[in-house]
Amino acid sequence: xxxxxxxxxxxxxxxxxxxxxxxxxxxxxxxxxxxxxxxxxxxxxxxxxxxxxxxxxxxxxxxxxxxxxxxxxxxxxxxxx
Amino acid sequence: xxxxxxxxxxxxxxxxxxxxxxxxxxxxxxxxxxxxxxxxxxxxxxxxxxxxxxxxxxxxxxxxxxxxxxxxxxxxxxxxxxxxxxxxxxxxxxxxxxxxxxxxxxxxxxxxxxxxxxxxxxxxxxxxxxxxxxxxxxxxxxxxxxxxxxxxxxxxxxxxxxxxxxxxxxxxxxxxxxxxxxxxxxxxxxxxxxxxxxxxxxxxxxxxxxxxxxxxxxxxxxxxxxxxxxxxxxxxxxxxxxxxxxxxxxxxxxxxxxxxxxxxxxxxxxxxxxxxxxxxxxxxxxxxxxxxxxxxxxxxxxxxxxxxxxxxxxxxxxxxxxxxxxxxxxxxxxxxxxxxxxxxxxxxxxxxxxxxxxxxxxxxxxxxxxxxxxxxxxxxxxxxxxxxxxxxxxxxxxxxxxxxxxxxxxxxxxxxxxxxxxxxxxxxxxxxxxxxxxxxxxxxxxxxxxxxxxxxxxxxxxxxxxxxxxxxxxxxx
Numbered sequence: 320x321x322x323x324x325x326x327x328x329x330x331x332x333x334x335x336x337x338x339x340x341x342x343x344x345x346x347x348x349x350x351x352x353x354x355x356x357x358x359x360x361x362x363x364x365x366x367x368x369x370x371x372x373x374x375x376x377x378x379x380x381x382x383x384x385x386x387x388x389x390x391x392x393x394x395x396x397x398x399x400x
Numbered sequence: 401x402x403x404x405x406x407x408x409x410x411x412x413x414x415x416x417x418x419x420x421x422x423x424x425x426x427x428x429x430x431x432x433x434x435x436x437x438x439x440x441x442x443x444x445x446x447x448x449x450x451x452x453x454x455x456x457x458x459x460x461x462x463x464x465x466x467x468x469x470x471x472x473x474x475x476x477x478x479x480x481x482x483x484x485x486x487x488x489x490x491x492x493x494x495x496x497x498x499x500x501x502x503x504x505x506x507x508x509x510x511x512x513x514x515x516x517x518x519x520x521x522x523x524x525x526x527x528x529x530x531x532x533x534x535x536x537x538x539x540x541x542x543x544x545x546x547x548x549x550x551x552x553x554x555x556x557x558x559x560x561x562x563x564x565x566x567x568x569x570x571x572x573x574x575x576x577x578x579x580x581x582x583x584x585x586x587x588x589x590x591x592x593x594x595x596x597x598x599x600x601x602x603x604x605x606x607x608x609x610x611x612x613x614x615x616x617x618x619x620x621x622x623x624x625x626x627x628x629x630x631x632x633x634x635x636x637x638x639x640x641x642x643x644x645x646x647x648x649x650x651x652x653x654x655x656x657x658x659x660x661x662x663x664x665x666x667x668x669x670x671x672x673x674x675x676x677x678x679x680x681x682x683x684x685x686x687x688x689x690x691x692x693x694x695x696x697x698x699x700x701x702x703x704x705x706x707x708x709x710x711x712x713x714x715x716x717x718x719x720x721x722x723x724x725x726x727x728x729x730x731x732x733x734x735x736x737x738x739x740x741x742x743x744x745x746x747x748x749x750x751x752x753x754x755x756x757x758x759x760x761x762x763x764x765x766x767x768x769x770x771x772x773x774x775x776x777x778x779x780x781x782x783x784x785x786x787x788x789x790x791x792x793x794x795x796x797x798x799x800x801x802x803x804x805x806x807x808x809x810x811x812x813x814x815x816x817x818x819x820x821x822x823x824x825x826x827x828x829x830x831x832x833x834x835x836x837x838x839x840x841x842x843x844x845x846x847x848x849x850x851x852x853x854x855x856x857x858x859x860x861x862x863x864x865x866x867x868x869x870x871x872x873x874x875x876x877x
Binding site for chain 2: 339355356358359360361363364366367379380382383
């Protein structure tokens with residue numbers, strides 16, 4: 320549980336850094352339309368930063384299927400377990 | 401094709417028979433009439449459609465078998481892909497009428513009367529390729545209902561110019577054609593078809609002569625007049641193509657089938673990226689899913705460069721898909737430059753938007769986006785590079801604004817009748833664009849709007865152009 324929280328904090332930091340919003344609160348229902356800087360470019364940066372920071376590789380099919388931040392969080396949790 | 405009395409009679413007869421035969425016969429019936437429809441316009445196109453669809457099913461089955469047996473699936477996959485690309489490239493761009501066989505570069509430029517070798521090929525080829533990719537990636541299973549798959553490719557409302565459907569959204573609908581006649585679908589269908597006819601016969605057809613005069617080699621228009629003429633082509637193309645889509649979607653709905661939307665009010669786009677989310681949506685979705693994302697993901701360690709690379713390849717391919725020629729290549733380059741610029745300046749633009757009043761920023765963004773799109777479409781429509789650059793030169797030549805004869809050049813001369821025609825066209829187009837969302841929401845309804853339909857038909861009869869003989873622009877692609 321603690322590790323899960325840590326991942327959540329790490330992900331929030333990555334979200335803030337990639338989308339350049341220091342006050343961004345990571346929520347499961349967060350979508351691209353809710354964040355001004357979230358487009359196809361920053362989405363790639365986001366995936367790249369998460370993979371590098373957590374030492375995981377997110378499969379392409381999973382990346383395509385993400386509908387919101389919750390899907391991404393679930394995928395990261397699954398891959399880091 | 402879809403704008404003729406013959407089509408409306410054909411559609412009515414097919415519809416009556418469809419709802420009066422046993423449900424188990426409906427799929428076969430839809431396939432038969434679709435092939436008949438295609439064969440009526442071009443017999444050999446039927447052979448290509450049937451041949452390539454059968455080939456796709458054959459390859460798909462062997463591909464899945466080899467994946468299950470862990471055999472060499474890559475070879476089968478690439479063979480299937482190659483054959484489709486060869487047909488797509490060969491039939492679109494090789495001029496078989498020329499002495500010897502060579503690339504038909506000249507016909508790659510904008511010609512609405514180009515001879516079509518295989519109708520609909522550009523669209524069902526993309527569907528077939530997507531089907532093979534999905535099987536190869538293990539995201540879908542091979543389709544065992546061959547009749548449904550043939551109808552998926554051949555269904556007559558979408559056969560010639562799309563929308564490009566995915567097997568996931570359209571095949572399940574074809575496999576459950578057991579619904580009884582539904583007034584809600586009927587009302588929606590006929591109102592959508594009416595809207596398509598209105599866009600094509602009133603708006604697109606009235607703009608056609610103005611656009612032809614602008615792009616004609618003899619045009620004396622300069623300055624702002626010339627730019628207005630260039631912009632009118634983008635509007636004409638939109639009304640023409642989205643009108644076709646309305647007729648296709650409306651026709652499909654009469655059978656209880658829902659096709660994908662291809663347009664979402666593109667002239668409200670606030671950036672070029674936003675524009676491409678609203679214009680020819682099914683083609684862009686296809687390119688994004690099967691080209692853009694795989695490239696970006698494969699080279700994601702390059703960060704921004706991976707996006708720029710993917711954008712370049714996607715728009716080069718999109719340009720080639722529309723035609724081989726310098727004009728299409730320049731159209732591609734315009735959009736590559738626009739989107740690269742947007743990608744690289746995103747954070748600056750976000751900061752700028754926070755400093756400006758939001759309404760002003762939105763209007764400014766829409767204005768800039770529209771003009772940039774029109775500049776790109778200039779190359780899309782021009783008959784040659786010389787034609788395109790000549791028009792650009794005219795835009796920047798003086799006087800920029802010739803007030804007394806401002807629109808005369810677009811109107812076959814300056815007589816009062818010509819000018820009246822032009823101003824009535826501008827009024828109709830302007831009002832339609834201004835209230836487009838409301839008009840569409842009103843008509844794309846499952847309730848019959850008797851009074852609105854009556855007024856609309858009256859306007860169609862008064863302002864419609866019925867004898868131009870012009871085809872839909874996208875038939876040539």
